Amino acid sequence: MSEPPAKAAPTEPVEPAERPEPPKAVRALLRALRWLAQFPxxxxxxAVMIVIAILTGTHITPLARLPWYHDVATGLPAFKQGHWWTLGTSPWFIAHPLRVIxxxxxxxxxxxxxxxxxxxxRALGLFLAGHLVGALGAAGTLALASHNGxxxxxxxxxxxDVGPASGAIACLVFAMSTLPSPWRLRARYAxxxxxxxxxxYVGKIVNVEHAIVVGIALLVSGLLPAFRHPAGRPTVREWRLLGFVGLIVIGVVEVFALLIPFNSPLGQNDPVTPTADVIIDLVAIAILANxxxxxxxxxxxxxxxxxCFNLATAAIATVFLPQALDLGLLDEPGILFTSILPSSVLWLAQLIVMLLGRxxxxxxxLHSRRTFAARTLTRTEALDRLREFGGGNISWMIGWPDNRHIAVGSGVIAYQAHAGVAIALGDPIAPKEQFGIALDEFARSAEHAGFVxxxxxxxxLSDExxxxxxxxxxxxxxxxxxxxxxxxxxxxWNSVRTSINRAAREGIEFRMCTLADEPWSVLAQVRAISEQWSGDKGLPEMRFTLGTVEEARDPETRVGIAVDAEGSLHGITSWLPVYGPGGQIRGWTxxxxxxxxxxxGPVMEYLIAESAKHFAEAGYEFVSLSGAPLVRPEQEDPGPVDFVLDRLSETLEPLYGFRSLHxxxxxFHPRHEPLYMLYRDxxxxxxxxxxxxxAYLPDATLRDLASSAASARS
Incomplete structure (x- = not known):
């Protein structure tokens, strides 16, 4: 018998070679193409508009000069001649090369x-609907109005007229309805x-079309359930914004009427207003608007x-118009109407806004009289309410200098006012079920006092x-x-144990104390260490949520110190009490x-570890190592605001080391809880x-900030 053939040795599976990653430019191009694919x-x-403009030469020649313009443009004359197909041809052309801008x-x-x-x-449907509404609505409106002389x-x-503007405006108005409040109201107002x-002030056929499309699109988007939003009065801030924008519009229109002749629904305008009068009006309007x-x-x-003055002027001029004509004071009544009535319409709208939002x-x-409507509390009263209701991990900071305190219901909110902004510090000091009421009251009081x-x-909990x-x-x-x-x-815990063991070998001792009760020699060393630290930064010590030696001297603040056998201090940490309801201290920050x-060397690890052991032996629940300002959790998806804060954090990192501290x-393997900034929009x-x-750098000058930012970048 012949021996069976030997089995071939099993071959190792060949792993496919890893594909080389495409260059960065290629990856960016692919991302751009994927993004553009959303907008076919x-x-x-x-693309169609550009191709048509190039093929017909309208990218350099106005369309109205071409002999076939009347065959593609919409308008009342086209419809009278039965050129209804122009509804389908007109949106793909641009009337003038400059209109491309x-x-x-x-x-x-x-x-x-x-x-x-x-x-x-849906975008295609909105575009076509807007184009039809603009073309047919303008033709119908002008047909009715032209019969009245x-x-x-x-x-x-x-x-x-030709062009895609009416359809694009319809798309824009409907898209604006998806904006969150208050941007939706602002966009619609604009x-x-x-x-x-x-x-x-222009009064051409395109302006008639645009006005009709805007009005119909706003009406329809407000009636359709998919776009409807709960109705409500504008906020205090929105009334102020509406009044401000209205005055700016009036100022811009005055300049427009001074420089540009026009033929509008209210008559023809040939600029005759003295420049000095307009400049005076603009200065007055700018002061009023602010x-x-x-x-x-x-x-x-x-x-x-x-x-009222502008409206009264228009009313008196209208009443006495016949007498002015009889006396020869006016050659054309249209001059009077054109110079007075357009601005009077805007002033009437402004008057309505100001009265409704009074x-x-x-x-x-006077700044001295801009106070909150809420009752002001003293520091002692605020801290008494903190002990009664309890607070968050930074709530003891409300007792620091520069903070003001207002009563919100039975609780209190501490804030600082800078640059017209009232910055509330931390959570409201109130029962948790009243947080929403307290924050609403703070926001309302701040706005009525003229603060952001x-x-x-x-x-x-405050965020919720x-x-x-x-x-x-x-x-x-x-x-x-x-x-x-x-x-x-x-x-x-190796690194922490190492610091504790090394401290024992080098004769470093830990002591928890109240700095206010320590002898002058200890306080002098604390001040010297702090001044040495802040002097190296190039900027003054930060405040607001970061205390100084003065805050550490508070009798209710505990201070951990590391001292050697000769009595020399090597480091200090201060700890703020965290009160729970009923005056019980739950932890320390x-x-x-x-x-x-x-x-x-490792004095900070040593001090924090020994302080934690001290508080644990005393029966407290936790210690907070506090939050590093401008440090966002890695798992949080960044938004536009976060990108700005990240850039600011990177700029300040060489100076204050927030991220290094984090x-x-x-x-110490802590658990993490996010801290929020709450703002209107x-x-x-x-x-x-x-x-x-x-708030953080109240003593820093502009020169300090500029030089420190430059050194940080270098």
């Missing part, structure tokens, strides 16, 4: 936004003002007087109970070490951390940023 209709619309951004912004929100088919209507009714000014923005009572009264304009002119309200370093429509952003992480069963055993430059605290953020800078 917008891209196709823009306005048309393309409007198409890309309006249609693209609607396509991103509603999908390609209205010169403007008779002239405009003979005009033709588009209505734009359409009204165009109609009153006062209205702040809610000043005096600005409200002055605006009412201005509006409750929003009660702020006194903001809450800084609030807990998740923030006022309706407010936003929130995570601005820090609180690091908490639970004390029951705390033991520095196991591999993960780390505040001041200072070490001597040439002292015991990583240092990980040695993104429009407040620039001013809040200035206010927080002043």
């Amino acid at each position: 209709f917008t891209i196709a619309l823009v 306005g048309a393309l951004p409007l198409v890309v912004g309006g249609v693209g936004w609607a396509e991103a929100k509603f999908g390609s088919l 209205w010169p403007w209507a008779a002239q405009v009714s003979r005009a033709l 588009v209505v003002a734009w359409a009204a000014i165009g109609l009153l 006062g209205v923005r702040l809610g000043l009572r005096l600005a409200w009264i002055a605006t009412i007087v201005f509006a 409750g929003a304009f009660r702020v006194p002119l 309200p903001c809450v800084f370093s609030a807990s998740a 109970n923030r006022p309706a429509g407010w936003r929130s952003a995570v601005i820090a992480e609180d690091t908490i070490v639970d004390l029951p069963d705390l033991a520095f055993t196991g591999k993960r 780390l505040d001041l951390m200072r070490r001597r430059d040439d002292g015991f 990583f240092f605290k990980r040695k 993104e429009g407040d953020l620039p001013r809040i940023a200035v206010a927080l800078t002043r």
Whole structure:
């Protein structure tokens, strides 16, 4: 028998070679293509418009000069001739090469936004509907108006128009309905003002179409269930914003009427107003607008007087118009109407806004009189309520200097005022079920006093109970070490045990004390160490949520010190009490951390570990290592506000080491709780940023900030 053939040795499975990662430029291109794939209709619309403009030569020649213009443009003359197909041809053309500057951004912004929100088919439907409503609505309106002998209507009714603007505006208005409050109201107010000014002060057929599309789109989007939002009165802030924008619009229109001749529904305008008069009006309007923005009572009264004066002037001029014509004072009545009536319409709208929102304009002119309507509390009263109701891990800071205290129901809120912003510190001191009421009352009182309200370093409970429509952003992480069963055993505590053992070998002792009771020699060393630390930073010590030696001297604050056999201090930590309801201290929060430059190396690990052991033996529940400002949890999805805070954190890191401090605290394996900043909306953020800078660095000059930022970048 022959032997069976030998089996082939099993072959090792060959792993597929890893594909090389494409270059960064290729990856960016692929991401851009995937993003653009969301907008097929917008891209196709823009591409068709560009191709048609190039093929027909209208990218360099106005379409009206071409012989076939009347065959593609819509308007009352086209419909009278039976050219109904122009409804389908007109949206793909641009009437004049210069109109591309306005048309393309409007198409890309309006249609693209609607396509991103509603999908390609719905965006196409909105675009076509807007185009039909604009073309047919303008033709119908002008047909009715021109029969009444209205010169403007008779002239405009003979005009033709092309372009995608009406459809794009419809898409834009519907997309705006998806905005959150208060941006939705602001956007609608802006588009209505734009359409009204165009109609009153330009008065061409395109302006008629745009005004009709805006009006119909706003009406329909407000009636459709998918776009309907709960109705409600504008807030105090919104009334002030409406009044401010209205005055700015009036100022812009006065400049427009001074520089540009026009033929509007109210007559023809040839600029005749003296420049000096307009400049005086603009200065007055600018002063009034700023006062209205702040809610000043005096600005409200002055605006009412201005509006009534303009309306009274228009009424008197209209009443005495026949006499002026008979006496030869006027050659054309249209001159009077054109110079007075358009601005009078705007002043009438402004007067209505100011009267309806009169409750929003009660702020006194003098800063000394801008106080909260709520009752002011003393520091002692505020801390008494803190002991009664309990508070958060940073609530003891409400007793620090520069904080003001107001009563909110049975509780209290502490705040600081900087740059027109009232920054509430931490959670309200109140029963937890009253947090929402307390925050609402604080926001309302701040707005009526002319301040921008903001809450800084609030807990998740405050975030859940923030006022309706407010936003929130995570601005820090609180690091908490639970004390029951705390033991520095196991591999993960190696670095902490090493610091404790090394301190014993080098004769370093730990002592928990009350700094206010310590002898002068100890206090002098504490001050010297703190001054050495702050002197190396190039900026003054930070305040607000970061205490100094003066706060550490509070009799209720505990201070841990590391001292050697000669009595020399190597480092200090201060701990703030965390009260629970009924005056019981539940835990302690780390505040001041200072070490001597040439002292015991791991003194901070040693001090924190020994302090935690001390508080654990005393029966407390936890210690908070406090939150590092401007440090966001890694697992949080960043938003636009977070990106700004991250950049600010990176800038300040070389100076204050917030992130380094946050990583240092990980040695103690804490659990983390987010801390929030609560604010009305993104429009407040620039001013809040200035206010927080002043709160944290009240003694820093502009030169200090600039030089420190430059050194940090280098």
